[in-house]
Amino acid sequence: MPDPLVFMMGKFEARIPTDRLYFESHLWAQMNGDLLRVGFTSYAVRLLQDVYFLDWQIDPDSIVRHKQAIGEIESSKATSTLYAPAEGRVVRFNEALLNDPSLINADPHERGWLYEFATSSSLLQPEEYIKVLDAGWEKTQQMLKNQFNE
């Protein structure tokens, strides 16, 4: 496998493998059969840190709109609603995570995948995702900082 791209989050190296595509909402996507297997990027996992809880609000095999709320995640550092990264169909969820979401931390790019997805939307190349990270990093820090200061 070719070397992954790296995005520096301060001192932390977020690895962006080049064997897959990306959504702007910090998810990777890789063809698995005729479906896209979707998971958190190492950038997202670094911000989340230890995942304690993952809950899906939709049933498997649901049609979703772009930005529709589909689940909730809680980690040692953060909580978030999870949103559909594009219009499409969420076909099935990674059952292994429902018992043990820590797989998201242990193996974000393989066993920690979230769900399988079908969409006709276009995705980002790894280089394009790095550009998204570059463009958003300052804003992300600002957001984190503002939330810490509250």
Place this chain on the structure above:
Amino acid sequence: MAGRKINVIISQAPGKNPVKRHLEEEIATQLILSGTAEVSVVPHLYDLTSDHTGMLWLKSLKGDLVVLGWLYPRAIRWVLDRNGVKGKVGESRLNKIEDANDDEDDEQQSAIEAQDESPSQGIGALDVPNRLIFAIDLRDDPDPQTYVKEIERIANVMTVPLVQISGIDFQSSSSTQNGKPTTNGASNLNGTGHLNGLSHTNGATHVDHSPSVEKPASAPVVIAGDGIRRRWYPVIDYSRCTNCMECIDFCLFGVYGVDLLDRILVEQEDNCKKGCPACSRVCPANAIVFPEHKTPGIAGAEGGPVEDFKIDLSKLFGAPSALEMAVLERDVELVADGRDAVGATVGIPKRQSGASTKPRDALDDLMDGLDALDV
């Protein structure tokens, strides 16, 4: 009026959750046993119309009030204000997000400070009388003692003469022996200490409209909530509202209006669409509260979720902006009403989004800060 006790109103949870009912009853029972307060029980405040017996009872009460309910304190306060139950903000020690320097030393001072107008840019409430209303969220703690102790603390502070600041009205002349109210109520309760009939009184029992008359301490006023329907409407926090009128422009259902002074007002509460918090999202001052919404910021939480200091990464993970969400929610309600969706073409705020201009911080500092935040 010597020995007049502080009025404590318990606003019951909607529904019949036995755990919540138990907490309500325990608090009432313990307050009555200790003789700390005059206790009344009313249905869930947010569901009461302003002509409901429960609201009329609240309006009839004079002096300081402690109101406990299953809502954020801000929501309690502004629901009361909306219904003409007005007063200055009493600072409770409960429901605090963070209480860094919690000095025990000068209780009277803190009561005085509580009366100062909080610095804010809102247009403020009108006709606020010189009395304090303490609003307390019962979701804070399952232990009745927490609330009883806090109410005892408040009652003690309030019975200290505050002549220099209190003006004419409230408890300035009611100092009691040792700062503690006298109690005569314990003997009226039965041996178990249980409060008979609190949870199943019917109709508008015991409502007399002369609360200054001494009542036996064991007879709480209980106003039942049978048949009350759930409601959904916005509540304006005038300590934040700047009267910018963006809500009245955005809402297409005629909920908002203005009063004779051209102040924004929720005119037709029941025109509001159940579940729709869209106007709250467009409010630039975060002054519109939907007390029953699941998002704490919309439901009236002070800073964020009460027990939750975690950062919210929703924006990173693709959350729609507040405006996108508001437009979507409004369209859903328009279509449900058989009208056409208008998208972002009508009533959209003209302002620029308040871009933050803070200087950039060192990356490493931030990531270290992230690690150091030991939550």
